[in-house]
Amino acid sequence: MELTGAEIFVRCLREEGVDILFGYPGGAVLHIYDVLYRQEEVSHVLVRHEQAAVHAAEGFAKSTGRVGVALVTSGPGATNAVTGIADAYMDSVPLVVFTGQVPTHVIGSDAFQETDSVGITRPIVKHNFLVKDVADMAETIKKAFYIAASGRPGPVVVDLPKDVTAAKTNFKYPKSIRLRSYKPTIKGHPGQIKRALEMIVKAEKPIVYAGGGVVLGGASEELTTFTRELGYPITNTLMGLGGYPASDTQSLGMLGMHGTYEANMAMHHADVVIAIGARFDDRVTGNIDKFCPHAKIVHMDVDPASISKTVKVDVPIVGQVKEILGDLIAALRDSGKKPKADALKAWWKQIDEWRSMDCLKYDRESELIKPQYVIERLHALTGGDAYVTSDVGQHQMWAAQYYKFDKPNRWINSGGLGTMGVGLPFAMGVQMAHPEATVACITGEGSIQMCIQELSTCLQYGLPLKIVLLNNRYLGMVRQWQEFFYQGRYAMSYMNALPDFVKLAEAYGHVGMQIERPQDVDGALQEALAMKDRLVFMNFITDDTENVYPMIPAGAGQNEMILI
């Protein structure tokens, strides 16, 4: 039987197990929307801006490990999606974004709502396609999902001209796909694994440095076994939080610009760094010339281009970290080799000294609400079991520092691109994927206003999100940098025309709360968490002078931290 391109599109989604997509209709995708209307297997979530459709799909993907799917129209629909696509690219989120396109016979004629989506998105996708013939539709979609989810995951854009979605052909979904030019490496090279193991067990001051690849690659269990078996200290990157339980004694917390003193000092003094699914981002390394001056580096990553990109690596292992860690654990057990017990004991003694600095302490006697306190209480009252999304800024760093993630896929934030406005749409995608879970969005008054229209989407779908707004009336991270590096010239970091967030939440049909005193924090959070059936928007009026500490200033080494 012949199907239209639009019908084939929906059938393909079903073949891929997609049950939800986030999108916004428009002229170029109306054939598809008409088919979506006439079926029930794939549900569609109507966002209020295409950027949010992609972020919501990211939230879905980051919290489930499945491919997120977004659908937008041509021209402005596609360009609005670009920020979300770039965000997904930087954080390696498996995503397939479908963009409508003008009919093939007018492509290139500057037609109404035409834009070169393939061209615009080329630098920010893992791959992209323009489907010119309905006969290629099914195979292209199959390829798109395969590319998005395999190897180092990433966003794939599929551009669908309107006439292609109307044209008819026989539908046959390919069982499997073989691309002669794309074969991600899965197993690590045995010789390299052997070399790595020797280096690892000989270490006297080892540290495990684990990144988002562990979470993306579903390798938390292997990472935990590996690290515990060795008894080595471990630090997680911002993207890797939850990849190893933060409450475990071997965990030193996050490293990098706003990482803990102990994690950064341990990195600086380490003789062997075991980098796992981490890419040596500049927010981690600080000044490359001063980075890990004494260390040999073992680096495992699925993406060969991430190895030795910024830091020279001694033993590279390309492959999926889950596989590599599994092989390393087996090799360690088979060899009967043990880490150097005496050296390790001395190393831990040193680390405990650094730890005793208690670098995350803050003023608990203040009469103003300290943002750190709000996060700590949120952690306590949710039992650490919530899904937490964040926006970008000071609140993001406090969330990373004070919400101790013990499980992977619970911390959903924008690490690579640092996109303000992601928090709310991320949370929508997470809540859609986990309807029964507690989903908290930790945000700032600057970030939340970048996609605040999505409160309307939350109303439409009854999403019971808990929005934790740490409101300091400043673009806080900008203010902090201006305080440190621009002699306190607060150019445009001050927000002096803020809306009444309580009324705003109420205007969208939600519950709004304003909390101004530390003693009211617990009560507000408890009340909000108890409201299982509605969105609660908590406006915490926090100390506007609070800064994120510790901090490594740009250009400094990891041992040159500013503590409080």
Place this chain on the structure above:
Amino acid sequence: MRHIISILMENESGALSRVSGLFSARGYNIESLTVAPTNDPTLSRMTLVTTGSEAIVEQIVKQLNKLIDVVKLMELDDYPYIEREMMLIKLRADGEAREELKRLSDIFRGRIIDVTATVYTVELTGTCDKLDAFIEAIGEEHILEVVRSGAMGIARGERALRA
């Protein structure tokens, strides 16, 4: 340092812009780039000349390999290889210079492929250095126009870049 990379890629629209876009986005330099389909019409063969340190070229190669359209590539200068570039050069050839230009073309094994009363058009192939040397030998005052293809390269002997 100069590096020459040979790339076998899917013969699909947009493939070339993925390569050139990669270079511009990451701030790498393309000195020359030649591309055409191969005996297998689904594949294109590209020869890319770039400059940079070993570390930069290592990163370029890795990033190229990440492109879905790239089937295979090799760094030609890792092996014995042959390199050729073609040039069409139009020379003002009148008066006394006419004989001298003919002689120089012969010495460089160029072929005069078009002649008018005042102009020779010379076809010349060889390494980039040889073509540069010819231009220098001729001298600016005689040159009307130069068209160069960019380098093409192929490994010597049994070694071949195949899908």
